[in-house]
Amino acid sequence: MASTAPSPYRLLGGRIPYVEGPLKVTGRAEYTDDIKRPGMLVGRLLRSPWPHARLRSIDVREARALPGVFAVLTGERYPTPFGVLPITHDETAIAVGKARYIGDIIAAVAAADERTAEAALARIRVDAEPLPEYLDPRVGLQKVAEPIHARGLAGTNIQKEVVQHFGDVDAAFARAAHTTRVRGVFAGVTHAFTEPLVTVAEATPDGRLTVWSATQVPHYLHRSLSEVLGIPMHRIRVIKPEVGGGFGGKSDPLPHEIVCAALALETGRPVKILVDREDVFYTNHGRHPTQNDVRIATDAEGRILAYDIDALIDGGAWSSFGTVTTYYNGVLAMGPYRVPNFRYKGRRVYTTKPPSGAMRAHGGTNIRYSVEVALDQLAEELGVDPFVLRTRNALPPNSTTVNEFRITSTSFLACLEAARAASGWDATFRKLPYGEGMGLGCGFYISGSNSPIHFTPKMPQSTVHLKVDMDGGIAVHSMQADIGQGSNTLLAAIVAEVLAVDLDRVHVQRVDSDVSPIDLGSYSSRVTFMMGNAARAAAEELKGKLASAAANLLDVAPEELELVPERFRLRADPSRGVSFLEALHRAMEHVGALTATGSYQTRPVGGSFKGARAGTAPAYSFAAYVARVRVDEETGEIAVRKIWAAFDCGRPLNRLAVEGQIEGSIHMGLGQLLGETMSYRGGRLLNPSLLEYKIPMPQQMPEVEILLVGGDDPEGPFGAKEAGEGPLVATLPAVGNALHDAIGVRFHELPITPDRVLRGIDERRKEGRVWKGA
Amino acid sequence: MSSPDRLRFRLNGQPVAVPCEGARILLDLLREDLSLTGTKRGCDLGTCGCCTVLVDGRPTLSCLTLAALMEGRSVDTIEGISPPQGLSPVQRAFVEHGATQCGFCTPGFVVTATALLRDHPHPSREEIVRAISGNLCRCTGYTKIIEAIESAARETV
Amino acid sequence: MHLDPFELHRPTSVEATVRLAHELHGRFDYLAGGTDLLPNYKMHLNLRPHLIALHDVAELSGHSPTRIGAMERLAAIDEDAAYRTAYPVVGDAVGEIATPLVRASGTVGGNLLVETRCFFFNQSYFWRESLGFCLKADGDKCHVVPQKEVCYATFSGDLAPALMVLGAEVEIAGPTGRRRLPLGDLYDAKGDGIRRLAIAPGELLVAVHLPADAGSWRGRYRKLRVRPSFDFPELGVAVAARFDGARVQGLRIAIGGVEPRPRQFDELTRPLEGGALSDDRVRELAARLERSVRPVHNTFLAPDYRRRMVGVYVRRALADVREVRAG
Ligand SMILES: Cc1cc2nc3c(=O)[nH]c(=O)nc-3n(C[C@H](O)[C@H](O)[C@H](O)COP(=O)(O)OP(=O)(O)OC[C@H]3O[C@@H](n4cnc5c(N)ncnc54)[C@H](O)[C@@H]3O)c2cc1C
C-alpha cells in the first residue's frame, strides 16, 4: 500500500471523505438538470446531417408559427466567434454559413415542451449545398478545394503547425550506438462522463442573465457568454451546480451553453437545454485521433541521446484546445527522462468530424504510449532490463530540460524502485509462460499549466475568499470547479488545517460568479496546486487576524501564540489561552465579519522562444506502473489482472481522493487501450451510445496496488502536486509492454481489440518467430 | 381498456395518484412531474444504470419502464431509501470509502447495492461485481464502490 | 427522451389478447419487459399507434422445469439455482444477457423475439435520416450489402440457441387457436433481418416448453462480446450432447449472434452421433461450422474475427460438455 510515513498534519495526508458525499449518496446533490425554474422552456438543437455543407438558407417560419414555440434561432443572430483559446476563435454558437460536421448545430428552438420543440425542429427547412468532406487529416495537409476554415494554413486544413528543435538531433543520431522507431496510431476517444451536457439560463427584467451549467471552467464560460452575447460580464452570473464528471469535456465553453443563454434572452423565459447522449458524443472535444512517429537514439548503454518526433493530429471541425494539443504531443515527451536533443514536428489538421479537444492527460497520453513502447523495444534490443534503462535516464530533481522546462521535485527513481519491488519484477519479467506477461510504463504530467489562458501572468490563477461571522462558521468562496475529483473537500481541509478547526466549521460555497473570486477551474491538473496555495494563503491571513485578536485578549504578542484545535494558547504556558470563538469575537469588534483573501500566481518559468510556455508548469508528477496481463491466444482477449501504480503526486493531501483518481485513471486508460473508440463511417460516428462505446465494466478492472512515494514539492501546497491526470498516462504503455512480454507482439495501434491481438500472433507465427517456446 | 388518467401506486411508501398518459416513462414521471430528481438520467436507453429505482423491491431501469405499468405497484427511489436523518449503512460506506466521486452514478449504485444486501447480506466479491455490472461509473474504476459494498455488508452482520 | 403517444392496452387473458391483436392488425406491438422495444421506440424505429402490454395475462407468467411462460422475467430464471443446475446451457445464457437491471424487466418471450440488430438500424431518427433510411426502417436500401434487397440485421438474443439445443418448443396463440412448433422453426429460414419470424405478425408467444428428456442433455453456452456485461452477443454458441460411455449419442449445436436468425446445425452434428468425440472430429466439426456462418459487418467486432471465433467457441463449448460428462 501507500507509503507509511505519518503525516505531520492534522487532516491533510489522511483519508478525508468528500464533504458533499452525504448529498451525493442520498440523491440530494443538485446537478444542473435537477434545476427547474418557473415557466421554464425546453431548448432543442437542430444538428447538421451533413459533414460539410454551405447553408444557403434556413427557413424557420413554419417552426416559429407552431403554437408553443417561443423562439427559433439561427447562426446570424449571434455570429461572434469564440473558443477556449483567445488566439483561435473559430466556433460560433450556431453555425454561420457552413456546417462542418455531422452534429454541428444549425438552429435552435425554445418551446413549451419537448414534443413541441421537436416538432418545431422538424419544420425548419434548410437549403444546403454539400461540400467535400475531409475525413483523413493527411488530405488536409495539402491545399484543398474547400478549406474547412478560412484560417487554415495557406489553403490547407492545417490548424496549427509546430516545429521545434533543441540541440542537434541529426548529429546525435549520427553518433548513436543504437536507434529505434515506432509509429503509433490512436483512435479518438471521448470523455463519456455520466452526466450529459446541460445548461439552464434565465434572463430577468433587471437586465441580468443567470446561467447554470455543467462546466469545469465557469470563468471561461462567463467570458464567452459575455463576448458572444455582447453583455458585460458583470451582468452575467454563472453558477456551477454539482457536475457529474468532466475529464476535459466540460472545459471548453460549449455552443449549447451559449445557445441556451441566447434563447433565454430571446424569450425572456428560463430555458433548459439537456443535450441527449447521442449529441454528447457529437459534441465530443475528446482525445484526438493521432498518428505519431517516434525515433529514439541512445548510446550503447541505452542512455537517451535524442528524440525525433512527428505527430499528425486529427482535430475535427474546430480548434478548441488544439494549439496546446499540438505542442503537448511533442513537449510532454520531455519527461520523465533526460533528453539532450529533441526535434518535434506536430500538425493538427481540421477534419469534418466532431471536434477533438482536451481529455484527461491531454496531449500526453498518446505520445507517452509510443515513447514508452519504443523504450521497451530499445531495452529488449540492447538486452537491458526495462527498469535499468529507465533508471539510467531518469530526469534529476532541480534540473532543466533541453526545452527549458524547470523540473523541481521528482521522485521518479523512488517510483521505479517501489514498482519494481512490489511487483516482484526481477523474479517474474520474461519468466512467465507464453500468454502471460508483465510490462513497465512510466508517466510524466504537468501539475497545472503555468500560463493562464486568458490574461497576463500578472493576474493570479486562483483566488480564495474566506468569511467568518459570529457563528464561527467559515464560508469559502472560489471559482474552482469540483467535478468529482474532490477539490471542495481539499479546499475545506486546507482551510481547516491552517485554522485548526474541524471540517464541519468550513463551508465551501457553490461556485457563483457573483461572489466567487476567479479561479481558472478544473483543467491541466492545476486545482490542488494553485487553489491549494491560494486557500492556504487566505487561511494564513485569517489566522493572522485571529492571532492578533487572541494576543490582544491575552495581552501578549501574536508571535507568542500557537493555534491548536479550537484554541490559541501561549507557547510558553499552554494553560493560558483563549478559544477560537473568543478570539474571533474580539477580532470582529468594530469591523463585523472577518474576511481574508489568498491567491496564487505562477512565477515565470521556461524559455523565451515561440511556444516556450506550452508544457511549462510549476511542478510535474511522475509515475512508474507495472501491469500483469494474460492473453487468450485463441481468442485474442486480454485480461489485465493487476497494476502496481507507483506515483509521485508530491505529498498526497487526501489519500482517499488520490487513490480514487489513480483507480479511475487506470480504468479510463484501460478503456482507451482495450476497446473505446470513436468509430466512423465517413464523417458519421457509428457508435454514439454508451452501449457501443465500450467503457470497461467492473469485471474488467484489475487489482490495483497504489504506491505513493512522492516527497514534498517545494512550491506545492503542503508539498502536493497533482493526481488528476498523470495517473492515466502510464497505464497504457504498462499494459502494452506487458502484452509484448506475454506474446512477443508489439502493439502500436489502439485500441488493442481481440482481432488485432490475433493478427499480431498470426503474423509472428507466419514469420516463424518463436516466443517463449510458442 | 385505455390508460387510466390517474395512475395510482405506492411511491416511497406513500400512496400517490398522479395524472399520467400511456406513453409516459417512469423516469420522466419521477423527475419532471414529481420533482424526485435524485434518480438520474444518464442515457435514457438502458445503458448506464443511473436511473435505477426499486419496483416492488427490485432494481429496475426507470428509463425503460412505462409509468402506466406501475399501477398498483410500489416504487422506491433514492429519496425513499434514504433515512429521514443521517445515512443508511450503504450510504455511509459509500461516503467513507470514497465510492462517490462526481456522484452522478451514485444514486443508481446505492439503490442496486441496497437491494443486493437486503437479499444477500454477505455477498462474495464476485456477487457484488455481478450485481453492479449494469451500473456504469466513469470516475471510480469501481474499486471503491466494491470496497464500500463489502464494508456495508460487514457492518450489517 | 419521450415517447410518441400511443394507446396502451392491458388485456388479461390469452384469448382477449389475441382478439385485440386481430382487431388492431398491423397497428400494434406487444410490450413485454420493454427493454428491447422501448429503446427502439425512443429511436423512432417502426412505431405503432397501439401497445398491448402482456403484464396482466396470468397465463404467460411463471416457470416450471418443463415450461417457461413468455412473460417470465429473465431474472427469475437466473435466480433459480435448481433450474440453472438442471439446464446449465440455459443458465449460462440467461446470466450473460445484458445486465442484471435489464434482466430484472426483460422477459424470456421478449428475448426470443428480440428485434434483430445492425449498426445502421439501432440509431436515432436523426442518424438514420442523415445517412438515408435503410430497408429495415423507413427506407429502401441496405447500407451493409447495398447490392441486395435483403436485410442482414443480426439476431442477437442469447436464449434462443440455448433453448434450441434442448429441443424446446414454443406455444403460439393466434386467431385460429394454439399450436406448438420447434423453437428453431420460429425463425424464418427463408426470411431475412426484417422478415425474421415464421409466425404471423400479431401471433402471441405463450410459453416455451422443454421436452421430458431435456435434462438428460448436457449443454453449455458461450458468448462472445467486448465487455462482460451490457453487450449483445457478437456470437453465441450453444451445444448439448448426450453420451453413452465414450460415444456421443446425441449432439446439437446452435449458433446465434452472427446471422439474421439463430441456426441449429443438425446436418453437421448428426454424422458424429454414435462415435467418439475425438479431438480430430471436434476440430473438423468446428472448422465446418466456421465455414457455415456468414456474419456481415454490422456489429462492433469484425465479421472475419467473429467467424473465426465460431471454431474456437465450438471447440471450447464441446470441451466443456465433455468435461461435465467426465466429472
Ligand atoms: C443495454 C441493453 C443490453 C442488452 N443486451 C442484451 C444481450 O446481451 N442479450 C440479449 O439477448 N438481449 C439483450 N438486450 C435486449 C433485451 O433487453 C432482451 O433481449 C430482453 O430479453 C427482451 O425482453 P423484453 O421482455 O424486455 O422484450 P420487449 O422489449 O418487451 O419485446 C421485444 C420484442 O418482442 C415482442 N414480444 C415480446 N413478448 C412477446 C410475446 N409474448 N409474443 C409476441 N411478441 C412478443 C415485442 O413486441 C418486441 O418486438 C439488451 C437490451 C439493452 C437495453
Ligand code: SF4
Ligand atoms: S442489414 Fe441493411 S437493411 Fe438491415 S438493418 Fe442493416 S442496413 Fe438496414
Ligand code: FES
Ligand atoms: S438513464 Fe436509464 S440506463 Fe441510463
Ligand code: FES
Ligand atoms: S462517480 Fe462519477 S460516474 Fe461514478
